[in-house]
Amino acid sequence: MVxxxxxxxxxxxxxxxxxxNTNHDIVNKRAGEEIRIKYVLDLRDFPGDPVAEILTHDFxxxxxxxxxxxxVEVMGGVEPAYTFVKKSLLAGKSVATxxxxxxxxxxxxxxxxAKEHAANFLFEASxxxxxxxxxxxxxxxTADDITEITGILNGTTNYILTKMANEGADYATVLKQAQDLxxxxxxxxxxVEGGDTCRKIAILTSIAFGKNLDYATIYTEGITKITAEDxxxxxxxxxxxKLLGTTKNVDDKLYxxxxxxxxxxxxxxxxxxxxxxxxxxxxxxxxDIMFYGRGAGKLPTASAVVSDVVDAVKHMGTNIMTIWExxxxxxxxxxxxxxxFFVRVADEAGIEEKIxxxxxxxxxxSADGVTGEKAFVTSDMTEGDFQxxxxxxxxxINVIRxxx
Amino acid sequence: MVxxxxxxxxxxxxxxxxxxNTNHDIVNKRAGEEIRIKYVLDLRDFPGDPVAEILTHDFxxxxxxxxxxxxVEVMGGVEPAYTFVKKSLLAGKSVATxxxxxxxxxxxxxxxxAKEHAANFLFEASxxxxxxxxxxxxxxxTADDITEITGILNGTTNYILTKMANEGADYATVLKQAQDLxxxxxxxxxxVEGGDTCRKIAILTSIAFGKNLDYATIYTEGITKITAEDxxxxxxxxxxxKLLGTTKNVDDKLYxxxxxxxxxxxxxxxxxxxxxxxxxxxxxxxxDIMFYGRGAGKLPTASAVVSDVVDAVKHMGTNIMTIWExxxxxxxxxxxxxxxFFVRVADEAGIEEKIxxxxxxxxxxSADGVTGEKAFVTSDMTEGDFQxxxxxxxxxINVIRxxx
Numbered sequence: 001m002v003x004x005x006x007x008x009x010x011x012x013x014x015x016x017x018x019x020x021n022t023n024h025d026i027v028n029k030r031a032g033e034e035i036r037i038k039y040v041l042d043l044r045d046f047p048g049d050p051v052a053e054i055l056t057h058d059f060x061x062x063x064x065x066x067x068x069x070x071x072v073e074v075m076g077g078v079e080p081a082y083t084f085v086k087k088s089l090l091a092g093k094s095v096a097t098x099x100x101x102x103x104x105x106x107x108x109x110x111x112x113x114a115k116e117h118a119a120n121f122l123f124e125a126s127x128x129x130x131x132x133x134x135x136x137x138x139x140x141x142t143a144d145d146i147t148e149i150t151g152i153l154n155g156t157t158n159y160i161l162t163k164m165a166n167e168g169a170d171y172a173t174v175l176k177q178a179q180d181l182x183x184x185x186x187x188x189x190x191x192v193e194g195g196d197t198c199r200k201i202a203i204l205t206s207i208a209f210g211k212n213l214d215y216a217t218i219y220t221e222g223i224t225k226i227t228a229e230d231x232x233x234x235x236x237x238x239x240x241x242k243l244l245g246t247t248k249n250v251d252d253k254l255y256x257x258x259x260x261x262x263x264x265x266x267x268x269x270x271x272x273x274x275x276x277x278x279x280x281x282x283x284x285x286x287x288d289i290m291f292y293g294r295g296a297g298k299l300p301t302a303s304a305v306v307s308d309v310v311d312a313v314k315h316m317g318t319n320i321m322t323i324w325e326x327x328x329x330x331x332x333x334x335x336x337x338x339x340x341f342f343v344r345v346a347d348e349a350g351i352e353e354k355i356x357x358x359x360x361x362x363x364x365x366s367a368d369g370v371t372g373e374k375a376f377v378t379s380d381m382t383e384g385d386f387q388x389x390x391x392x393x394x395x396x397i398n399v400i401r402x403x404x
Numbered sequence: 405m406v407x408x409x410x411x412x413x414x415x416x417x418x419x420x421x422x423x424x425n426t427n428h429d430i431v432n433k434r435a436g437e438e439i440r441i442k443y444v445l446d447l448r449d450f451p452g453d454p455v456a457e458i459l460t461h462d463f464x465x466x467x468x469x470x471x472x473x474x475x476v477e478v479m480g481g482v483e484p485a486y487t488f489v490k491k492s493l494l495a496g497k498s499v500a501t502x503x504x505x506x507x508x509x510x511x512x513x514x515x516x517x518a519k520e521h522a523a524n525f526l527f528e529a530s531x532x533x534x535x536x537x538x539x540x541x542x543x544x545x546t547a548d549d550i551t552e553i554t555g556i557l558n559g560t561t562n563y564i565l566t567k568m569a570n571e572g573a574d575y576a577t578v579l580k581q582a583q584d585l586x587x588x589x590x591x592x593x594x595x596v597e598g599g600d601t602c603r604k605i606a607i608l609t610s611i612a613f614g615k616n617l618d619y620a621t622i623y624t625e626g627i628t629k630i631t632a633e634d635x636x637x638x639x640x641x642x643x644x645x646k647l648l649g650t651t652k653n654v655d656d657k658l659y660x661x662x663x664x665x666x667x668x669x670x671x672x673x674x675x676x677x678x679x680x681x682x683x684x685x686x687x688x689x690x691x692d693i694m695f696y697g698r699g700a701g702k703l704p705t706a707s708a709v710v711s712d713v714v715d716a717v718k719h720m721g722t723n724i725m726t727i728w729e730x731x732x733x734x735x736x737x738x739x740x741x742x743x744x745f746f747v748r749v750a751d752e753a754g755i756e757e758k759i760x761x762x763x764x765x766x767x768x769x770s771a772d773g774v775t776g777e778k779a780f781v782t783s784d785m786t787e788g789d790f791q792x793x794x795x796x797x798x799x800x801i802n803v804i805r806x807x808x
Contacts, residue, residue: 019689023549029614030546032725124544130690132544139543139718140528140536142434143710145427210433268696271675285423285707286534289697292672293690303689306547314543314725321436321718 002031002313005039005062007084008075009051012098012125013040015302016072017051020309027306031313038068059084063091070312072305073097078105089113089121094316096308098125098301104199104215107206108326115319122308122320127153127200130300131293132307133279137207138322144283146208150246153200155275155296156184156191157223157243161260162273165240170228183275193222194243194258201245201256204279209249210323213256219334219383221259230398232367233342233375239263240270241400253332262342264404335384340402344375346395358389377402406435406717409443409466411488412479413455416502416529417444419706420476421455424713431710435717442472463488467495474716476709477501482509493517493525498720500712502529502705508603508619511610512730519723526712526724531557531604534704535697536711537683541611542726548687550612554650557604559679559700560588560595561627561647565664566677569644574632587679597626598647598662605649605660608683614727617651617660623738623787625663634802636771637746637779643667644674645804657736666746668808739788744806748779750799762793781806 006013020027020035028034039062040051059080062068071088073095075081081102085095089110097103103110103126114121124134128151152158156178163174175192178184190196202215223243234241239262247256263270268290272278277295282288294300311320342365345351351374355362362376378386390396410417424431424439432438443466444455463484466472475492477499479485485506489499493514501507507514507530518525528538532555556562560582567578579596582588594600606619627647638645643666651660667674672694676682681699686692698704715724746769749755755778759766766780782790794800 015689019547023547023689026549027547030727131693132540135544136536136540139715140539140711141707142714143423143427143431143707145430268675271672283707285419285427285703285710287698287701287704289535289695291693291695293693297691299689300691303545303547303687306689307544310546311543318722323434 001034001036002069002316003036003038003067004070004072004309005041005068006037006072006074007041007059008073009040009042009044009046010074011298012074012301012305015298016074016305019299019302019306027310031310033313035309035313038065063087068093069316070094070096070309072309073099073102074305075099076101078102082106085110086113089117089119092117092119094120094122094312096122096305096312098305100126100196100199100203104202107203108212108324111322111324112326118317118319120312120315120320122311123203124308125301125304127203128277128279128291129293129295129297130303131277131279131291131295132304133204133291134207136291137204137281141281141283141286141289144285146249146281146283148246148248148282149201149204149208149279150244150269151201151204151279152242152269152272152277153197153245153279153295154191154243155277156188158273158277159183159275160192161223161226161241161243164226164228165231165234168228168231171224171226192224194220197243197245197258201247201258205247205254205256205329206324209254209329211325211327211329213254213329213331217331219257219259223260225398226260227398229367229370230400232370233365234262236365236367237262238265239404240265242269250332252330254329255332255334255337257334257337259401262400262402262404267404335382335387337383338380339383339386340380341378341386342375342400342402343378344373344397345393346397347372347374348394351394354393358393373397405438405440406473406720407440407442407471408474408476408713409445409472410441410476410478411445411463412477413444413446413448413450414478415702416478416705416709419702420478420709423703423706423710431714435714437717439713439717442469467491472497473720474498474500474713476713477503477506478709479503480505482506486510489514490517493521493523496521496523498524498526498716500526500709500716502709504530504600504603504607508606511607512616512728515726515728516730522721522723524716524719524724526715527607528712529705529708531607532681532683532695533559533697533699533701534707535681535683535695535699536708537608537695538611540695541608541685545685545687545690545693548689550653550685550687552650552652552686553605553608553612553683554648554673555605555608555683556646556673556676556681557601557649557683557699558595558647559681560592562676562681563587563679564596565627565630565645565647568630568632569635569638572632572635575628575630596628598624601647601649601662605651605662609651609658609660609733610728613658613733615729615731615733617658617733617735621735623661627664629802630664630804631802633771633774634804636774637769638666640769640771641666642669643808644669646673654736656734658733659736659738659741661738661741663805666804666806666808671808739786739791741787742784743787743790744784745782745790746779746804746806747782748777748801749797750801751776751778752798755798758797762797777801
């Protein structure tokens with residue numbers, strides 16, 4: 001029997017308890033041991049809930065109990081999660097977490113501590129929710145020189161963009177609906193401004209390339225400026241607009257960004273709708289592979305956390321080799337990254353001449369019922385070049401990157 | 405340094421050599437050791453090819469060399485692959501294979517031998533080619549009660565069905581094109597009659613459910629009876645026709661089959677075209693997850709084989725827990741499996757009455773330019789019930805299972 005403790009009895013924490021209870025026969029068989037939840041840590045009380053019997057308010061009860069071999073951290077936020085996780089690992093307990101803020105900020109350090117103590121720090125649920133992606137990157141896609149990772153990594157924004165695409169509704173209306181349905185937080189900033197996606201692509205990049213990518217250095221743009229008109233243009237171009245986190249490896253320099261991108265409808269990511277996530281990995285041998293599933297939600301996230309608990313139990317006393325060194329990855333300057341841009345600009349006198357003068361041959365686009373503006377798609381150009389020319393162009397209405 | 409040997413220098417074997425040579429820095433870093441190909445076994449000679457220097461025609465050179473720690477078996481077919489693999493494992497060498505015939509026929513036995521000798525028998529490439537699916541089933545989707553695995557597992561047939569759908573061409577014409585392009589074998593039986601898919605779904609099911617599924621017991625139907633007219637109906641029903649390998653878990657009994665199935669276009673598998681494969685797994689916690697990528701081809705398959713070599717090197721001297729017991733899985737009688745059926749029958753006098761009498765409320769379908777027949781979709785019914793009623797119905801033109 002292996003005793004575990006769950007830190008945090010919120011949505012994911014109660015999901016972890018539910019999955020371990022409901023699927024105990026299968027989970028125990030796969031782990032090769034009976035898994036028993038000895039403690040649940042939460043500041044709150046849960047009178048009447050069976051968890052009340054194993055509830056503690058004091059983390060030291062868990063830390064000082066040598067019987068607890070695996071700690072599940074599903075509190076979220078950097079503190080006190082970081083302190084609790086670090087102390088657990090230093091005490092030789094393995095940790096499974098769904099906490100992307102924690103992993104993005106301290107992943108390499110916590111992996112190193114786990115290794116020193118013959119324990120494991122596992123975080124399958126920190127990116128892509130229920131989708132197996134961390135473990136495949138660490139132990140399956142090991143033969144390839146990875147040239148790109150691109151993902152739809154945030155369910156809330158994908159839900160909003162899908163509704164906008166299907167209903168022609170504007171951003172504010174759909175956000176309100178998403179909040180009423182519980183798909184978006186009352187304060188939606190972390191989702192809609194791209195911060196959540198940013199941390200997740202930083203984690204995936206660090207695991208795929210073996211060194212640290214500081215999420216704070218990633219160019220990050222959210223979806224708040226996307227309008228119903230943008231979707232009319234997307235329609236005209238048979239494309240979808242998706243919030244992507246992307247890392248490309250160009251000549252051994254990595255270029256990462258988070259931004260809404262227009263994807264041709266033949267791109268498998270273009271078809272990933274609603275709260276689903278998808279992650280595309282390109283390697284020089286395997287070519288494109290894609291992982292698809294629920295990127296959030298109580299049970300899918302708990303499924304990934306419990307799979308980490310199973311792995312921790314299977315590897316009790318042995319460290320699972322995980323390459324994420326503290327050294328920073330070599331990244332290129334974002335102004336050197338090459339992209340194509342969809343640009344909408346006010347239709348002022350001489351605008352076509354100016355567009356052609358600045359951007360050369362462009363592809364003009366028109367959309368049903370949108371007037372008083374010119375819209376076009378540039379050829380490949382660097383971000384720096386584009387930003388310079390954009391300021392010279394005139395009254396920009398919107399800009400969206402294009403991947404086709 | 406770890407020495408390995410490659411059995412078979414055909415398409416996949418030469419791909420394995422290429423991936424290990426091209427990506428050696430990355431592969432060695434991830435393995436934690438330098439991987440050196442000491443032998444390549446093939447009956448042929450390859451004068452002028454660098455492989456000539458390490459070529460042997462005698463398996464005993466490899467078996468008796470204690471320096472060889474990992475054997476890559478990419479010969480295909482059950483014999484002599486089985487004999488070579490078994491001897492390698494008995495000698496404590498780990499084996500990585502892409503050979504679905506071998507794995508489907510002897511997987512559980514070879515896993516057990518590997519375990520007894522603190523070695524590993526790994527077969528990521530035996531289903532889904534480059535797609536990571538065996539390792540995720542074994543070590544990632546471990547928290548879930550899996551209720552279904554459904555996959556497009558054969559690139560040749562998916563290429564043929566995609567061409568038929570897009571071009572309105574008939575089966576024979578497209579098969580010929582596929583053969584000319586090298587996408588289909590001169591003797592295409594193993595692909596088009598479903599035998600390849602059958603072995604792959606047997607492997608995936610055995611790994612997912614932990615016991616053996618004898619592939620010979622799986623109801624298997626190929627794509628040779630699918631016509632251009634069937635695709636006209638599929639179009640009318642906004643659906644795709646895909647050759648699926650499916651296992652469903654109903655009340656702890658497994659029902660497996662291989663057959664062409666009409667999928668609603670909203671089903672993510674419906675959009676997997678050409679030579680790509682996709683595998684959908686449904687679990688009670690994680691819900692639907694899908695894995696997508698190249699299911700065949702030199703480098704994608706080699707990528708999966710080399711990832712197994714890396715895993716074998718990382719776990720030298722330790723057995724990776726893999727649950728595939730020799731005991732047979734509890735399967736239900738296929739005649740009790742519940743499906744819906746799309747049926748085309750000659751339009752004889754009184755046929756509608758007869759249809760309604762036998763099948764109750766059905767959904768009639770018509771397709772542009774197809775006359776002289778009636779086509780309909782049944783409600784859910786058992787395979788046994790359907791087969792009985794089918795024989796009573798009249799002159800059946802075709803039947804395709806429906807999943808929507």
